[in-house]
Amino acid sequence: MPERAAGAALIERLKQRADFLAAARGTKASASAFVLQTHPRQDAGPARFGFTVAKKVGNAVERNRVRRRLREMVRASAVAARRGHDYVVIGRRAALALPFPQLLAEFERTLRHLHQRIARRQPQSSDTKANRRPTAEDENPR
Numbered sequence: 001m002p003e004r005a006a007g008a009a010l011i012e013r014l015k016q017r018a019d020f021l022a023a024a025r026g027t028k029a030s031a032s033a034f035v036l037q038t039h040p041r042q043d044a045g046p047a048r049f050g051f052t053v054a055k056k057v058g059n060a061v062e063r064n065r066v067r068r069r070l071r072e073m074v075r076a077s078a079v080a081a082r083r084g085h086d087y088v089v090i091g092r093r094a095a096l097a098l099p100f101p102q103l104l105a106e107f108e109r110t111l112r113h114l115h116q117r118i119a120r121r122q123p124q125s126s127d128t129k130a131n132r133r134p135t136a137e138d139e140n141p142r
Contacts, residue, residue, distance in 0.1 A: 011046065011047065011048075011049060011074065011075065011078050011081075012045070012046055012047070012048040012049070013048065013049060013050065014048050014049060014050030014086055014087075014088065015050070019048070019050065019086055020050050020052070020088055022039045022086065023037040023038060023039040023050065023086050023087065023088040024037055024088065025039065026038050026039030026040070026086075027039075027114055027117055027118055027121075028114075029110045029113050029114045029117070030110075031106045031107070031109075031110045032092070032094045032098065032106065033091070033092055033094040033095035033098045033103055033106060034070060034089050034090060034091050034092055034095060034106075034107075034110075035089075035090040035092070036087060036088070036089055036090075036107075036110050036111065036114060037087065037088040037090070038085050038086065038087050038088075038114050038118070039085065039086045040084060040085050040086075040118070041084050041085065041086055042084075043084060044083050044084045045083065045084065046083055047078065047081035047082060047083060047084075047085050047086075047087060048085075048086045048087070049074050049078075049081075049086075049087045049088075049089065050086070050087070050088040050089070051067050051070050051071060051088075051089050051091065052088065052089075052090050052091070053066045053067050053070075053090070053091035054090070054091075057091060057092065057093045058093065062093075062096065063091070065096060066091040066092075066093070066095045066096055067091060069091075069095050069096070069100070069103065070089050070091050070095060072100075073089075073100075073103050073104055073107050074087075074089065074107070076104055077104050077107055077108050077111075080108050080111050080112070081111065082115065
């Protein structure tokens, strides 16, 4: 069920296990309160977010509090998320103690870091024959 964020961006939730696993195979970035994983999709639909908190974090009440804080963090700053990407936020215990403005700043910094890493990994489109370095085959035609 889509939700409206404060920035009027449409946020959808990840619910299928396959989507969580696909994001786990993608790019990851760590913060003190969470780990953010992302995976680009083939479509240009709105960004989709999934949330998970391990039992190691605490009992059910504490895990739900972490999950609620992370959901609100994403709602408040989802404008920075890119369309056509799936994101999984893995909560850590530190999300309970961190002040909310600091949590927001950490999320936006981590999101920017992730997208910079993705941009560095993608090959440049300027790999035409005119723009590349000559090879031995180019110099010695037979």
